[in-house]
Amino acid sequence: MSESVKKKQEANAKLDAKQKIESPWTIAFRRLKKNKLAMMSLAILGVLVLSAILADFITPYDRDQINLADKEVRGKIMELPVKKEAPNSNFILGTDELGRDIFTRLVYGGRISLTVGLVAVFLQVIIGIIVGSVAGFYGGIVDAILMRITDIIMCFPFLLIAITVVAILGPSIFNVMLVIGLLGWTGIARIVRGQILSLREQEFMEAAEALGIRDSRKIFKHLLPNVMASIIVFATMGMASAILTESALSYLGMGVTPPTPTWGNMMQSARSIYSLQHHWWLWIPPGFLTFITVMSFNILGDGLRDALDPKMKR
Template sequence: MSSTGIELAETTQPVVRRGKAAALWRRLKKDKFALLGGAILVIVILSAILAPVITHYDPYETKLEQRLLPPGSPGHWLGTDEMGRDLFTRLVYGARVSVMVGFVAVAIALFFGILVGLFAGYYGGWVDTIFMRCIDILMAFPYVLLAISIIAALGPGLLQAMVAISIVGIPYYARIVRGTVLSLRNKEFVEAEKALGASNLRIIFKHILPNTMAPIIVAATLDVGWMIIAAAGLSFLGLGAQPPTAEWGVMLSEGRKFLRVAPYVSLFPGICIFLVVLSLNLLGDGLRDALDPRLKQ
């Protein structure tokens, strides 16, 4: 290929990517539920980032004389918990922890899952056998039981919980990526790259990986919600974030002692978890439909 042809190809690629992104946005914005999910998620993330601006209370400051104030109380429109801490402030700061754990855990699982799936699917043979048998071992255990076992070995804590649910999530992405790579590794563009002398790593990361991103994006979007629930569940059991950390699972656990006299202490963090997971599911469903090749026409 001439130098002019190479320059033209390099100039055309960004234009093609922008065209694909614009087409994806046009299909996605037709799904009103996906837009609703995205809007809820953006509001939650912005609230977490701007927490010091939104509320002036300290999420860890206790005022026992104001304990268990009902919603609508002066200065505390969502009430206070058993230690007199403002519930709205705890929810906003708790979003930082809960949402961050979900996204970071998915990012860690995604990184290792993609690597395992790419190499297992591309090389096949003994590489595929070793990698996938390790994945099968992880999948042989119930997810929650495996996460609890990992935390039992590492000790309770937010970081340990994040590591545990990340390890549990690796097989999910490894199998998705491997299946996609198996359908791509014998395609004409891969054979052409091999004929041109491209290295295996170049083929894997520059040509095969971009073609696996559509199912990965959808899977990751849907999985963030599961990670948030898993982290909150571990915190509820006393294995994740520890009191007095402002985290939705911890707030649920602390509020269960007062369900009869102050059910709102547990109700509000439960609603927050529900709304975030629902928004991620709606957004993930919309992305799945927008990225489905069968719907491009």
């Protein structure tokens, strides 16, 4: 056998060995990289998150700084703040009714909106995993009780209940995150329950039962890792839903209260017809960022669903 043939066989053997030891997550990431829209969405979200983290270094003004009209009279005590200044060389996206820089408040608003979405989804996932895994694993009366509670919560109109609860507790960042998290876990609970009902009948669970492993270890060590793909997809899309809900509540005055900026309460200042027609810089930038963020999370969620689906071709 020639030397070149041996080298080719060795290279093929190494390639086969490398492919054999690839984990499911490595395979899923390779599939995701082939999805250009999903990777573009991931890049956009990365820029938004990085901007929110580095807001203190990106913007030339403080978050609530009131900027005076003219440089010549800026030192005068009686000078009044600018009233909704249009975009110019000093303020690339203009100012609001108090003379605050729109670009600065957009960056800081992204920090609050993304944080609210992240914390709310974290609460949803934790509650949904606990309820769904317990219901799916034990079944019977436990499953019936937990799922009926889930059905009752799903029957209520989400936004109406959220507005009512926030109105009672008072609008704040903490209350908004709490309400979205406590009312939005039903979907992931049903997903986790359905998959665990199927997984608990598999052979590896019979082996775990024969070994006498305690129930908590069966659930968190053997069952939940097999459900993580669905949980990740739900969390990604849940971020989009949570950001939209926060924006809606803030726009209605029931979310995060000024002067703390979010994309939702920034759009609230443009509720008048005059502002909609003549002060476009007040509502188009926060509306566009909300739209692009929600779309990016949804597209990334679709890409993750396809990448993590074992039935998809590699």
